[in-house]
Amino acid sequence: MGVGFGFVSICLSEWRCSPAGHVTVKSLEGLEREGQIERIRATSRRNLENTLRIIHFLRAHQIPLYRMSAQLIPLATHPATDGWSWWEDPELLPLMAEIGQRVAETGVRISSHLPEVCVLTASDPAKLQWVHRYLAYHRRLFEAMGLGPQAKILLHLGGAGRHRERALEQAATTIRSLDPWARERLCLENDDKTFSAAEVLRLCQDLQLPMVFDYHHHVCRNDGEDFRELLPQIFATWHDRPPKIHLSSPRSEGQPRAHADYVDPEFVRPVVAYARTLGDFDIMVEAKKKDLAMFRLQQDLAELLR
Numbered sequence: 001m002g003v004g005f006g007f008v009s010i011c012l013s014e015w016r017c018s019p020a021g022h023v024t025v026k027s028l029e030g031l032e033r034e035g036q037i038e039r040i041r042a043t044s045r046r047n048l049e050n051t052l053r054i055i056h057f058l059r060a061h062q063i064p065l066y067r068m069s070a071q072l073i074p075l076a077t078h079p080a081t082d083g084w085s086w087w088e089d090p091e092l093l094p095l096m097a098e099i100g101q102r103v104a105e106t107g108v109r110i111s112s113h114l115p116e117v118c119v120l121t122a123s124d125p126a127k128l129q130w131v132h133r134y135l136a137y138h139r140r141l142f143e144a145m146g147l148g149p150q151a152k153i154l155l156h157l158g159g160a161g162r163h164r165e166r167a168l169e170q171a172a173t174t175i176r177s178l179d180p181w182a183r184e185r186l187c188l189e190n191d192d193k194t195f196s197a198a199e200v201l202r203l204c205q206d207l208q209l210p211m212v213f214d215y216h217h218h219v220c221r222n223d224g225e226d227f228r229e230l231l232p233q234i235f236a237t238w239h240d241r242p243p244k245i246h247l248s249s250p251r252s253e254g255q256p257r258a259h260a261d262y263v264d265p266e267f268v269r270p271v272v273a274y275a276r277t278l279g280d281f282d283i284m285v286e287a288k289k290k291d292l293a294m295f296r297l298q299q300d301l302a303e304l305l306r
Contacts, residue, residue, distance in 0.1 A: 003272075003305050004109070004242065004282040006065030007294040011054045019051040023074040037084050040074055041091060047072045048095040055102045063294075065109040065244070065282050067154075070134070072141065077133040087140040100145030109241055109282065110151040111187075112138060119158030120174045121167040128174065131155075135182045142185075149184045150241050154212060156191045157200065168195075168203060175207055187212055189246070192220035192257045197230050201237075210238045214246040215271045216286075220257050228274055235278050245275060247297070248286040261288045265300035272301055 011017045021043045028036040051068060058066055073092075075081050086092055103110055117130045138153055160167040175183065187210040190197035197211075197218045204211040213234045218227055235243040249264035250256045263285060275281050287293035 002280060003276065004064035004280075005294050005298055006063060006067065006109070006282065006284050007291045008067045008113075008284065008286055009069045010290050011050075011057055012290045012292050014050075014053055014057055017050045017053055017057075019047045019054065020069040020071050021047050021074070022071060025075070025078065025080060028080060036080060040081060040084075041086070041089065044073045044086065044092055045095065047074075048092060048099065052095060052099050052102065055099060055106065055108065057291075058108050059102070059106045063291075064107070065111070065284065067111045067113060067284060070112050070115060070138075073137070076137045076141075077130070087144045093144060096141070096144040097146065100147055103145070103147065103151075110147060111154055111244075111284075112152075113154040114138075116156070118155060120155060120171040121158040121160065122174075123170050131174065135178065138185075139181055151185065152187045152210070152241075153182070153185045154187050154189055156189055157195050157203070160194050164195075164199075168199065172203060172207060175209070183209075189214055190217050190221070192217040194221070196222050196225070197227070197234070198223060198225050201230060201234055204237050205233070208237075210243070212244050212246060212284075214248075214286075215268060216246070216248045216250070216257075216259070227271055231271075231275060232278060235275075235281065242280045242282050244282040244284055245271065246284050246286050247272075259286055259288055262293045263287050263297045263300075265297065268297075269301070269304065273304060276305065 009020055023040050023043050028039065031039065047069065051072065054066065073086050076086060114134045118134050119127055120131060122128050135153070142151055157167070157171045175186065178186070188200050188204055189212040190200045197213060201211055211234050213231060215227065247263055247268045248259040249267040251258040251260045272283070285294040285297055
């Protein structure tokens with residue numbers, strides 16, 4: 001298997017191929033209920049059609065992993081869609097089913113990343129509701145597509161406030177309270193400001209969850225740990241698919257956390273070279289130029305990965 005490459009959401013190689021079209025609540029003002037749902041349905045249909053185009057693109061270029069947009073069905077977690085069973089909609093269900101069928105045929109490893117509004121460390125039920133809403137949305141989406149537990153849902157922990165240990169305990173409590181469907185698909189990632197890779201690893205080991213290692217985030221936020229100390233343990237948290245790392249590089253010295261358009265191969269070469277010694281793994285490219293950045297990084301690292 002070796003090293004698999006993938007990219008996030010939008011495919012820039014294809015003409016007008018964004019699966020992340022959105023609908024704002026304001027744009028629905030003045031429309032009757034039927035008109036509101038039709039606007040959301042039309043955008044959802046376009047997002048799903050573009051996702052299907054991307055799955056064909058992945059197959060044509062032998063790309064083994066892909067992160068779907070978390071907003072395929074706009075406002076699915078908002079009261080604007082209450083009462084509309086979009087997962088059973090006769091215009092959308094065939095598209096979702098075909099996406100799942102193509103994924104199964106190609107073996108593409110699918111994931112989705114919940115938005116920042118989903119905070120596992122929150123103790124306030126009003127904030128925690130977003131975690132539950134987005135997980136419920138993903139369950140309906142994944143089930144409509146027929147995706148099994150190898151399709152992963154990725155999440156950062158959230159903020160720490162003044163008491164980081166208490167925040168970690170709250171995250172653990174929240175995760176333990178989730179239903180088996182969600183826990184079987186959830187994986188956690190280190191972030192660039194709050195929780196280090198070592199802290200997230202400890203939580204993943206305690207909860208038996210897979211961890212995604214983001215190298216750029218680790219460079220921005222660590223407590224002095226070398227990634228070589230952590231990576232074997234992080235890779236050991238994965239069982240049902242290859243372990244995964246995220247790669248991007250800083251936009252500039254003045255913007256060290258922002259992602260550049262392309263990945264600087266010299267920035268990521270050390271972690272890729274070391275990860276290669278540990279066995280098979282996946283690389284999700286998080287650069288702004290999406291698939292174009294992925295193809296360039298494949299070329300830049302070709303000799304190293306040969």
